[in-house]
Amino acid sequence: MSVARRRVPALGDVGLGWRREIAGVIGDLRPGFCEVIAESVAVRRGRARPHPALAHLVSSGVAVVPHGVALSLGGAEPVQRKRIRHLAACAEALDAPVVSEHIAFVRAGGIEAGHLLPVPRTREALAALTANIERTRQELPVPLAVENIAAFVEWPESEFTESEFLTELVERTGVLLVMDVANVYANARNRGRDPQRELARLPVEQVAYSHVAGGHDDGDFYHDTHTARTPQEVLDLVAALRRRVDTPFMLERDGRYPPAAELFEELDAIAAASGAAPITAVAREVWV
Template sequence: MNGSPLPDGSLGIGWRREICGMVAALDGIGFCEVIAESLAAGNSGRRRRAGVTVPEELGELVARGITAVPHGVSLSLGGAEIVDDRRVAHLAECARALGSPVVSEHIAFVRAGGLEAGHLLPVPRTREALDALERNIFRASRQLDVPLAVENIAALFEWPDAEYTEAEFLQELVERTGVYLLLDIANVYANARNTSRDPLTELLRLPAERVAYCHIAGGHESGGRYIDTHVHQVPAEVLDLVAEFATGRSVPLMLERDGNYPPATELAAELNAIAAASGRAPITLRAKAIPA
């Protein structure tokens, strides 16, 4: 089960309602990613498919042949509690509605003891945590019609008494479950920088053969810590990592942006910086795009 389920060598972007017009005007993207929890009961101007309401603009993008990937944020795969079957069912319905070849979630927990964190929290890198992830990944995968990819998250701290490095932890998770990785290169950079490790060394230790696609995003330094924000431009250091990892590989690459959206020309330029770093053809912005 090696090789990505997404188009080889493709560039993608996170689909958000705030920039749906800009995304529609990009020629050359091969896929987009939509937050699964944003696809729910809808209003007028939207259409229901497979029990999920798909925004009209997203449906038009899929009709053009752009692959859409549902990206979950609430399964809590890394939690001690058994994953909620209703949340998994929603993720599966999103994939059916969009005709998606893969779905993704996070190596994280978001709730415990009935309390919601409202944030993706890092799991301790222990055998016990691997056992919980293995159980929940298998339970979720049995209810999905398509493969699951799980994302490494950014963390400002590490749990004490770790039994694995991050690379070792991810490698064993892949070996135990056969799951794909959604490799967030920006998160590798953030975690390495915040723990005084070499980002490239950490990146090249990861199981590249199981990567479904990559996230690339911006961040900034605050109080001596590097914070993955998704609202800043991708820094040169992260683009350097993209060049090292993606050049010569056909792994799909995706720009994440979740706020402080720039004009269409700047968004296209940021995508093309990723294209240039990975040796891929640039995307273009159609003339009818939202004015820059």
């Protein structure tokens, strides 16, 4: 099988999400790139003021991607310009090669959900999502990539499967994708489907990079918590995706941060699954 070539040039093979709690460890790594939650970056008078440790990464040549969680691209209402401007300011301050957001909505009628909610897979919702992506891209200085989310429920009366919906979105907009293989796994597990088959149906030609993470199985549902080590089943999806597309992979950790040695083992496992060189050698000399 030929491997599709879709790579943001500035992104290396293996990265991780930048969080203040592990900023010291990240500073001693050699990540291919990092991703920072855009809303965690202060913006005053139109200028972003990133954390000094994050600014140091940028100055040392590490690509940093602002990752938004509050645009509500999938909402019926137009995206708020102030939120687009915040994302754009982050991109400029961090010299980002790309920015990303979610295929989701987080507010409706002025009410904030406080969570990423799935978009109905209908033609009407697809039109609204397409319009909001176009509005957003008009004010961004760099390309936009959008991420598939994990969701416990699906809206009734869907007119598309998830793969059909993503394929149609890409065909309409040409937007890049953040393919979250952990979310593919979570959705498949919770719906009684084969994760490998679900991944195989998704479009990969426009994938800019991919998220990897661990979660929690409570016996009834698998929760995409980002607080546990990446399970082997997700690493298998990493390998499967890498066979189809030349894309970087990035570890997401949010809370319950492990000791440095365990974090390095997880990063090495992701590198091995994706056929990439490890990024931990130098940091191990400091932390292990």
